Amino acid sequence: MAVELTEGATNRYDQAKAVERYFGQGDFIYETQDVPVPAEGQDYVDQFLFETQRGYCDNFSTSMIVLLRTLDIPARWAKGFTQGEMIETLDETRDIYEITNGNAHSWVEVYFPEVGWVPFEPTRGFDANIDFIEPEVEGEEANTEEDLEEESSEPEVEDVFAELQGDDEQLHLVPDK
Structure with a gap:
């Protein structure tokens, strides 16, 4: 499913946006009461994606992360x-x-080498207030999976919003209209 959703996307950002957009289409419904609970032995994400398509932010964000991780895109779950x-x-x-x-x-955060963790909002009815344009890196090779593992094992993770707001040369933020 993740491969189909991201067909034609040539970079990590476009792939993440394609998955994020998927939840705003079709029959997905945001609701916080009487949310279906998976039966014993039933997968939480499978139930949401393929059966009920009804739930709240935890259903949407967890499902997006699973889809991204199947594409080997580093993604994490954030709550606040x-x-x-x-x-x-x-x-x-x-x-x-x-x-x-x-x-x-x-919500979901996706890791971008040279930038850090960037938030995405898959929950229907919620709106992320930033767009992210991945900078082109000239003369440098992209981080390898090994480099990524080293970086993600650091004990402290910087505040993604402070990082995004303070780096205008590498990152262009555009408010959603």
């Missing part, structure tokens, strides 16, 4: 919170937001 609801403006530069359990969310 959405921005919440603005409840008060203090001044021109500061607002107060209320963040509750209802703002819990999971």
